[in-house]
Amino acid sequence: MYQYDQIDHTLTRERVAEYRDQVARRLTGQLTEDQFRPLRLRNGLYMQLHAYMLRVAIPYGLLSSNQLRKLAFIARTFDKGYGHFTTRQNIQYNWPRLEDTPDILQHLADVEMNAIQTSGNCNRNVTADPYAGVAKDEVEDPRPYAEIVRQFLTLHPEFSWLPRKFKIALTAADHDRAAINVHDIGLRLYRNGAGEVGFRVLVGGGLGRTPFIGKVVREFLPKDDLLRYIQSILRVYNMEGRRDNMFKARIKILVHEHGIERFRNDVEAEFAASEGEPLYVGKQEEARVRAFFAPPGYEKLPGDEPMLTAKLASDAAFRGWYERNVVAHKQPGYTIVTLSLKPIGAPPGDCTADQMDTIADLADRYSLGQLRTTHRQNLVFADVRKMDLFELYQAFTKLEVATPNYNRITDIISCPGMDFCSLATARSIPVAQRIAERFADLKRQNDIGDMHINISGCINACGHHHVAHLGILGVEKNGEEFYQVTLGGSSAEDADIGKIIGPSFSSEEIVDAVESLVEVYIAQRHSGERFLDTYRRVGQAPFKDRLYGAH
Amino acid sequence: MALIKDGSLAEDSWRTLSDEDAVIGNGPIIISFERWRDGRDALKRHNGPLGIRMKSDQPPALIADDIDRFHLIALEFPTLADGRAFSYARLLRERHGFKGELRAVGDVYKDQLYFMQRCGFSSFELPAGRDPNDALGALKSFSVVYSPAADDATPAYQQRGKPGGK
Numbered sequence: 001m002y003q004y005d006q007i008d009h010t011l012t013r014e015r016v017a018e019y020r021d022q023v024a025r026r027l028t029g030q031l032t033e034d035q036f037r038p039l040r041l042r043n044g045l046y047m048q049l050h051a052y053m054l055r056v057a058i059p060y061g062l063l064s065s066n067q068l069r070k071l072a073f074i075a076r077t078f079d080k081g082y083g084h085f086t087t088r089q090n091i092q093y094n095w096p097r098l099e100d101t102p103d104i105l106q107h108l109a110d111v112e113m114n115a116i117q118t119s120g121n122c123n124r125n126v127t128a129d130p131y132a133g134v135a136k137d138e139v140e141d142p143r144p145y146a147e148i149v150r151q152f153l154t155l156h157p158e159f160s161w162l163p164r165k166f167k168i169a170l171t172a173a174d175h176d177r178a179a180i181n182v183h184d185i186g187l188r189l190y191r192n193g194a195g196e197v198g199f200r201v202l203v204g205g206g207l208g209r210t211p212f213i214g215k216v217v218r219e220f221l222p223k224d225d226l227l228r229y230i231q232s233i234l235r236v237y238n239m240e241g242r243r244d245n246m247f248k249a250r251i252k253i254l255v256h257e258h259g260i261e262r263f264r265n266d267v268e269a270e271f272a273a274s275e276g277e278p279l280y281v282g283k284q285e286e287a288r289v290r291a292f293f294a295p296p297g298y299e300k301l302p303g304d305e306p307m308l309t310a311k312l313a314s315d316a317a318f319r320g321w322y323e324r325n326v327v328a329h330k331q332p333g334y335t336i337v338t339l340s341l342k343p344i345g346a347p348p349g350d351c352t353a354d355q356m357d358t359i360a361d362l363a364d365r366y367s368l369g370q371l372r373t374t375h376r377q378n379l380v381f382a383d384v385r386k387m388d389l390f391e392l393y394q395a396f397t398k399l400e401v402a403t404p405n406y407n408r409i410t411d412i413i414s415c416p417g418m419d420f421c422s423l424a425t426a427r428s429i430p431v432a433q434r435i436a437e438r439f440a441d442l443k444r445q446n447d448i449g450d451m452h453i454n455i456s457g458c459i460n461a462c463g464h465h466h467v468a469h470l471g472i473l474g475v476e477k478n479g480e481e482f483y484q485v486t487l488g489g490s491s492a493e494d495a496d497i498g499k500i501i502g503p504s505f506s507s508e509e510i511v512d513a514v515e516s517l518v519e520v521y522i523a524q525r526h527s528g529e530r531f532l533d534t535y536r537r538v539g540q541a542p543f544k545d546r547l548y549g550a551h
Numbered sequence: 552m553a554l555i556k557d558g559s560l561a562e563d564s565w566r567t568l569s570d571e572d573a574v575i576g577n578g579p580i581i582i583s584f585e586r587w588r589d590g591r592d593a594l595k596r597h598n599g600p601l602g603i604r605m606k607s608d609q610p611p612a613l614i615a616d617d618i619d620r621f622h623l624i625a626l627e628f629p630t631l632a633d634g635r636a637f638s639y640a641r642l643l644r645e646r647h648g649f650k651g652e653l654r655a656v657g658d659v660y661k662d663q664l665y666f667m668q669r670c671g672f673s674s675f676e677l678p679a680g681r682d683p684n685d686a687l688g689a690l691k692s693f694s695v696v697y698s699p700a701a702d703d704a705t706p707a708y709q710q711r712g713k714p715g716g717k
Contacts, residue, residue, distance in 0.1 A: 007695045007707045014693045022662065038631055039662055121632065151697045151707060157669035158641055158700060161634025238638045239610060273646065278699055281708035288711065 001062050001370060002147045002292045004112040011155065012109045015116055019043045020102035027099060042122060042160070044115030045101055049422045054093045054101060055118040056108060060128035060146040060170070061089035061373040065360040068371065070111040072356035078104050083356070085341060085349040087179075087413055087464055088167065089127045089373040090118060094420055121249075122160045123153035123234075129171040129178045130374040133293060134382045136330045138173040139197055142189050144290040145226060146170050148281055152227050159234045163241035164249035166234070167206075174493070179375050181205050181495035182467055184251045185233060186214045187226075198222050203233060203263070204255030207461040211497045212252040215260045217267060225271075228279040232270040240266070296368050296383065301333020305386035318393055320442060324404035326389065333386055337367075339379040339401040340411070344440045347429045348414045349377035358399055366392045375491075376452075377413055378406065409451040409518070410436040413464055417457030417474065418481075424457035426474025426481040427507075431455055434511050439518075448518055451531045452490075467491035469532040470517060471498045472510065483510040487517070487543060488535050501540060502548050513547060520546045553683035555664075556652070556674040558690060560683055563676075565602055565623060581625055584609050587617070604656065607635045611642045618647045626672075628657040637670045644671035644701040661686035665693060671701030 004012070019039075026036040037047075044055040056071070063071075071091055075083045078100045079093040086092055096104060108114055117123055126146045133141040149168060153159065159166075171178040172189035180186030186202035199221040205214025221229050233251075240258070242248045255263045281289075312319045325338040339359065341349050351359075359379065363371045366388045367381035374380055379401070384392060396402035405411045412435060415421065417428030432455050439445055455472040456463035465471030471486035482504040489498030505513045518531070520543050525534045535543065554563045567581040574580065577599035584605050587594070594601065602623030603614065614621070624643060626636035636655070643649040654674040655667045661682075664675055668690055677683055696704045705713075 005711070007710060010695045011693060011697070014695075018662075018692050035631075035660075121634075148708075154697050155666075155693065156698050157666040157696075158637045159634075160666055161632060161637060161663070235638050239635055243633055243635075277645075278706070278709065282712055284712050285708040 001064060002059075002143075002289065008112070008151075009109075012112075012114050012116075015043075015114065015155070016102060016105045016109055019105060023098060023102050038120060040101075041120035042117055043101070043105065044118035045096075045098075046119055047422065048094065048420050049418070050420070051095045052098055052101070053420070054096045054104060054115060055086070056091050056093070056113060056115045057118045057125040058089050058091060058113075058373050059150050060126055060132065060143055061130050062143065063371050063373065064111075065363040065369045065371070067111045067113055068356050068360040068363070070107060070113070072353040072360070074104055074107060075353040075356065081354075082350055082352045084347070084416065085351060085373050085377050085379070087375050087377060087462070088125055089130070089375065090125055091373070092416075094416075116154055117160075119165075121162045121164050122166065123156065123162075124165055124167045126150045126153070127167070127169045127178055127183075127375065129173050129176075130372040130380050131173065131177060131327075131336055131382065132171075132372075133295070134329050134331070134334075134336055135173045135175075136328055137175055138171075139189055139191050140172055141290075141293050142170040142172040142187075143293045144286065145187070145189070145223070147289050147292070148286070149226070149230065152230070159238060162234070162238055163243050164246070164251075166237075166251065168230075176491070176493045176495070177375065179464070179467070179491035179495075181214045181493075182207055182211070182464070182491055183214065185230065189223075192220050196220075196222070199226060201229065201233075203267075204252040204260070205495075206250050206252040207464055207466050208250065209247055209459045209461070210253065210256075211461065211466040212256060213495050213497065215255060217260065217264050224280045227281070228274055228277060229267075229271055231277075231279060232267045232274060235270055236263070236266045295331075298331045298334065298383075299385070301331075301385065301387075303332040305333065308386045308389055311390045315390075318390060320446075321393055321396075321402055321404040322389065324408070324446075325402070325406045326384075329383070331383075335384050335386055335389065337381040337384045337389070337392065338374075338406045339371075339381065339396060340403040340405055341378050341401065342405055342411050342436065343400050343403045344410060344436045345433050347416075348412050348432050351379075355399055355401065358395075359401070362392065362395055362399075376407075376411060378411070404442060405445060407450045407452070408445045409439045409448050409453060410445060411452070412436060413452070413454040413468070415456050415458075415463035417455075417463075421457060421462075423460055424474070425459075425476035426457050426483070428455040428457035428463055428472075428474055431472060431474070431483065431507070431510060435514055438511050438515060448522070449530055451518075453514070464491060465489075466497045467495065468498060469530070469535070470514065472514075475504060477504075481507050483507065483513075485510075485513060485517070485547075487540065488532065490532060494532075499540065501544055516546050517543055552679055553677045553681075553686075554674060555677065555683060555686060555690075559687070561674070565600075567602075567604065567625075579622065581623060584613065587614070591617075602652075602654075605636075605639070607633050607657075610635075611639050611647055615647060618643070618649050621649075621651060623652040623654060624649060625654040625656045625676075628655060628659055628663075630658050631660055631663070637666065640667070640670040640672055641701045661689040664689045665691075669696070669700040669702045669704065 202214030454468035486498030
């Protein structure tokens with residue numbers, strides 16, 4: 001993985017010093033809370049319902065075991081012994097004290113981490129496919145470009161006070177695990193008809209109150225032009241994006257209001273005008289960054305592992321986990337393993353300090369000392385030898401991260417909701433817990449098959465409900481929580497925004513409603529169809545009839 | 552109000568005229584974009600240095616043909632959050648070749664000075680109550696940069712390629 005050099009260390013250290021000064025000015029009253037807010041946000045510090053919340057960046061979701069140990073240390077020392085992994089591959093701490101935050105950032109800097117730009121109207125953490133570098137279906141590892149973009153946009157002098165937040169995601173695979181269609185910029189590395197590898201550039205995707213799927217602004221962008229094209233998009237957005245209404249300030253609204261044609265013309269004109277600017281990092285720097293992501297020295301192993309085959313035949317629970325949470329690796333004899341942070345009945349994405357420490361030890365032992373965080377709020381060991389799977393499974397089981405529910409109905413994405421968040425209008429975690437409990441039976445989950453339920457506790461849509469196969473949005477009516485259901489969304493390569501099925505349900509009704517919808521799917525499905533496929537084929541009617549009766 | 556110019560505290564030799572103020576004498580004056588747009592003929596008789604003050608919804612393209620006429624361009628930051636002028640400053644320096652004094656005015660915070668300087672601003676007008684000595688230190692917040700801008704700082708990716716870099 002990428003390792004800081006003197007330049008990276010210096011910049012991070014200087015940023016901590018700057019932030020320490022800002023906190024001191026706040027604590028002595030030189031800065032009012034209003035003045036402090038935009039400054040603390042740029043260092044990941046939010047004010048939530050009960051306390052501050054600190055969001056730490058995990059660039060493109062890649063962590064070393066030592067970094068994870070540091071995250072555990074921070075959870076234990078400065079928080080309540082746990083952290084929360086987010087849909088943008090970051091980790092959040094829900095209970096830090098303001099006066100401790102400069103020290104926390106210094107601890108992070110010690111392990112080459114930071115909280116720079118994890119909030120505020122600026123460029124956020126660059127996210128990527130959690131299987132980057134090991135996926136069978138990718139054209140090349142996208143992480144060197146993610147790192148190059150990360151550096152370019154860190155403390156960017158021109159683009160640190162944008163109209164609104166700005167999120168970039170990359171993938172190089174056929175199957176989109178990074179939700180690039182719902183990002184401000186989505187980048188997909190692919191090989192074009194001429195055999196060259198470059199980027200398809202999407203712009204203006206996003207969720208929130210007004211969800212949009214990203215539009216293609218450039219069909220093929222040569223790799224060397226990546227930073228210059230990003231600068232062009234950001235410059236057009238910085239100058240033209242709306243600043244009169246915070247709810248219309250995202251780039252998706254600009255693209256929508258101007259239309260993709262006009263937006264593209266503006267970007268391409270700016271791109272042409274910037275020709276010659278020194279925005280290509282150079283072959284040498286590119287090679288330097290790429291070397292950090294070079295494939296590790298994999299052992300030459302047979303594709304088949306007799307011990308594994310035998311264990312799978314004799315241990316049904318192990319087989320259930322293997323079939324669900326383990327996927328093929330590009331290297332024979334290796335696998336990619338998902339650690340489920342969705343045990344039945346627990347808040348999705350939470351991880352205790354003790355779990356983190358043990359996971360770090362297991363990563364050292366079984367996965368080359370690294371792990372990844374995912375958009376679906378799970379963790380991934382990307383380089384596990386088949387011969388180690390059974391041992392690892394036993395360790396994961398003890399650790400309660402072996403729930404075999406990857407991509408199943410209980411693998412729920414949920415925002416923190418009203419239990420933590422000051423924006424939320426309804427609770428989301430308890431709904432996730434109750435749905436998981438209702439569908440806890442593994443046989444039933446496997447019968448239902450791949451199904452994404454995402455839950456947001458308000459219209460800001462941090463729980464990505466718009467792009468779930470079955471999305472749930474919590475709303476407040478006369479002091480009571482209600483839940484609106486959307487069907488047919490997806491954040492993958494078949495991305496779409498789900499449609500509201502009808503009037504919302506009370507907290508008591510919502511789990512029954514979900515169960516009814518699943519029953520309609522079971523009754524209507526053709527062989528091999530997921531919930532999403534059946535819904536897209538048969539439409540709203542049968543689902544609506546079941547929920548609300550025939551009209 | 553205090554002024555920081557070229558890295559140190561400075562006396563302000565410019566007079567900012569309201570649109571009603573008469574132009575008297577040939578001292579350095581700053582006028583609004585509107586006054587320039589609507590009454591440039593009347594300003595022809597002014598032989599002293601001329602500055603123009605642009606609001607955050609007035610991009611440099613509006614004065615592209617007149618850049619050489621100005622010794623100073625003041626770009627307004629109406630709030631901390633309105634970052635349009637960061638782009639305007641770079642365009643003025645890098646595209647329009649503006650060589651005069653580029654001044655940040657309005658709600659100018661020390662926490663933005665470093666970025667402003669990198670985008671090409673050469674002077675900063677601090678609102679009353681903000682300590683200019685404190686702000687001077689902020690111009691040196693960072694000693695390394697990742698991305699190129701309107702200043703001559705070498706971005707990390709070029710620094711690394713140099714002998715003895717890193």
